[in-house]
Amino acid sequence: MSYRQLLTPEEKLAEAKKLLSLPHIVVICGSTRFMTEMTEADLRETKAGKIVVKPGFDMKSPHGLWSDPVEAEALKVRLGELHRAKIRLADEVLVVGDSIGDSTRAEIAYARSLGKPVRFTHPDVDPE
Known part of the structure; x- marks a missing residue:
């Protein structure tokens, strides 16, 4: 008697993306001081037919949503968790x-620990 091996959550996600015929998903990582470059990368990757996810905003710029230091710190933690979820979702x-x-170095290490390919706009900064 043969038993079908259970798929990991990652394998289930990959299979679902394949069944849905989803385009390749790329997550953009980097310091939010490079938001202009992230927007340019988003444009180029989208033009290439990829789904792009990236940081939504720059907390270094003043805004009422993070003007309270305690709330800002809690938001920063939630955004870190959200970005790691984006990395898990992405193909690269x-x-x-x-x-x-x-x-960013921690995000790269996390992505590599998951077996995600990592590309760089400036390959000379690769910490590996």
Whole structure:
């Protein structure tokens, strides 16, 4: 008697994306100080037929949603969790910018731990 091996959640997601004929999904990572470059990368990747997910905004710019320091810190934590979910959803990661900080370095390590391919707009900054 043969038993069908259960699929991992990652395998189920990949199969669902295939069944839905979803285009390749790329997540953009990098410092939010490179938001202009992220927008340009978004344009190029979208033009190439890919679904693009990226940071939604820059918390370094003043805004009422994060003017309270306690709320801002809680929001930062939630955004980090959301971005890791975007990495899990994506087929690959595109790192934008000519320098990499600790948060982006952690995102790259996370993506690689999941077996996600990682590309760089500036390959010389690859921490590997």
